[in-house]
Amino acid sequence: MIKTVSTTPYSDQKPGTSGLRKKVPVFQQENYAENFIQSIFDSLEDFAGQTLVIGGDGRYYNREVIQIAIKMAAANGFGQVLVGRGGILSTPAASNVIRKHKAFGGIILSASHNPGGPTEDFGIKYNIGNGGPAPEKITDAIFARSKVIDTYKIADAADINIDIEGTHTIEGTKITVIDPVADYAELMEELFDFAAIRAMFAGGFRVVFDAMSAVTGPYAKEILENRLGAPKGSVLNFMPLPDFGGHHPDPNLVHARALYEAMMADDAPDFGAASDGDGDRNLIIGRGIFVTPSDSLAMLAANAHLAPGYSKGLSGIARSMPTSGAADRVAEKLGIGMYETPTGWKFFGNLLDADKVTICGEESAGTGSNHVREKDGLWAVLLWLNVLAVRKESVLDIVREHWAAYGRNYYSRHDYEEVDSAAANGLIADLRARLADLPGKTFGGLTVEKADDFAYHDPIDKSVSEHQGIRILFAGGSRIVFRLSGTGTSGATLRVYIERFEPDAARHDIETQTALADLIAIADEIADIKGRTGRDAPSVIT
Known part of the structure; x- marks a missing residue:
């Protein structure tokens, strides 16, 4: 009835x-x-x-x-x-x-x-x-x-x-x-060279994948251990639990700290990874090096042709606006389209459906391709493993070679979580009102070249999405982005994205927060973060 x-x-x-x-x-x-x-x-x-x-x-x-x-x-x-x-x-x-x-x-x-x-x-x-x-x-x-x-x-x-x-x-x-796993595992077998990855594992390559007591556990267990032959126990916390075992299932350096520390140890595995609550985000760590999501997008795009599913090349790359410009230089070298969209995977859908792009990524640990219409944490892990199996180099070597070829984007996101909503909205409103006055001004020795409130004009359906983040762009390629997140459930999360492009390979080994210190200070000066939010420091730095 x-x-x-x-x-x-x-x-x-x-x-x-x-x-x-x-x-x-x-x-x-x-x-x-x-x-x-x-x-x-x-x-x-x-x-x-x-x-x-x-x-x-x-x-x-x-x-x-x-x-x-x-x-x-x-x-x-x-x-x-x-x-x-x-x-x-x-x-x-x-x-x-x-x-x-x-x-x-x-x-x-x-x-x-x-x-x-x-x-x-x-x-x-x-x-x-x-x-x-x-x-x-x-x-x-x-x-x-x-x-x-x-x-x-x-x-x-x-x-x-x-x-x-x-x-x-x-x-x-x-x-x-x-x-729930069968259709997905079958698709992964079509995209990646499972034989090459299996041979790499058989040769002693060690992987650790932290499923964070969340949904990716059954998928990673079946694919990495059962189908690819990674040793039993390679997938940690693989049982999905209603409270994620008390974990905060966000694969970043705060909530996956144990994995990070294991990968920085002298006897670290060759490759470490994690995924989040619903399986669409990823964390990539090589022995001795964390790969930022922005860099991961660029490096996967540069090497995707090594996997069978992408052997014919990419039609284009898309990234969310706050994501670093590292992928832009890959697209330029490959001679393919590069699209900058608002945050939110839904903005990639039209580009993927129109075959304008093959690979997409967001700085918030989301990477994916035209195989589905969502970001995909385990897919990113498998593509990295495919690249490692073919190139037979370490993650660290691949990262360093990429930076040498394309330059390094020093990049960090500072999150101020559960900020009073009125205070956060006031901060953004004040920035928005001052945008026209910022170009030409100098802060800490850096001159503002452009300042705007990012608006996206969809090239496929011609829709317009406004107020997608405040951008402060400096001469020389540095930038600061301010936006409020739509993923929290209480208060507001202010996200501040800080980026500096460094083409000189001799300057690629500076600690990230040190390399960005002047820009971090400028961000607080321009937005008066401490004064408006009452926060002396971010809740999370990634």
Whole structure:
């Protein structure tokens, strides 16, 4: 039986860069999740009889909302629902399932790299038929609908056993519980030279992958250990846990500190990596060297032709605006297009669909390609392993050779987390008001060449996305970027990106924060960060 349930709208269901993210108790409010899911369905057209993919990162409240979403999909007329066994689907795997099975779209339950647990974070986002995050026109429609919604539809049915693969029926809708790993592993075998990587492992190459008790664990265990022959125990924390084992599943040098320290030791493995809560971010560390996400994007683009799936070359590269310009010089040398987009993977979708670009990346540890329409942490790890297997050099050697050829972008991100929202918004508003006066002024010996509020003009659909970050560009190639993040669930996160280009190989071994010290001081001077936020230092430096 299909029930139509009366409800009252909530005013706070505006999706951010990656869907709706709130604390678990917020989602546990009466009809809160139901309202948002129905608002998604009400904002879509012509899905009757179509396939919907549902899965998540295994965090707390994942299972409960999956049951709700299944019953609501059936009540709203979808013909089939594909759900990952145990409610598990990494974000890139979900994108692949949508694409492979020609689904209408998918609901992904995740708050990405944010902590999980009864009082921590939860999220819901909708991905469209190309496998990518819903564009702004859809998320805007969802938010508009959520503000006026008065009923939702749900099937009055028993919960589905999502722990066993098989098929069920609810109100004529076929519900199929699928192996969450199989389709993804098959795709990786098509893209990469598994034989070469397997031979490298057989020769004694040591890898350690920290899944951070999050969703990538089953994927990494199957691919790295079972299919590629990495020694048992190479994949750490591989069981997805509702609270991520108390970890903060963000693969950076703060939350993956143990991995970093292991890779800096004298007896370090050859290669270290980690992925985040929903599997779309990555951390790459070689023995004795951390590879920044911006550098990783550039180095993977420069070497992608060594993997079978990219042997014909790249059509172009795209990066988010705050990401360093390291990839730009790779694109220039290869003679291919380079695209600068706002933060948010959804902005890469049109470029990928139009075959303008093959590889994309964001400085926030996200890298991916045209194989899916999401960033993909394990994909980046496998491409690095493919490159290492073919070049037979260490990560450190590859990094140094790349810097020698292209120059080094010293780069760092300073995050001020859970800042008072009014203070953070005031800081950005003040910067925005002063943009016209900054060019020509000198700070700490550096002269501002250009200052703007980044706006993106999509070359495919001609849409315009404004207010995507304040850019201060200095003569000589240095820059500072200020923006507010859309991935947090409380207060505001002010992100400050600091970058200096150094072409001289003799100056490539300076400690990053030392190399950027003058720019860090200038950022505080221009924006009055301490005065406006009350913070003496960033919460996290990456």
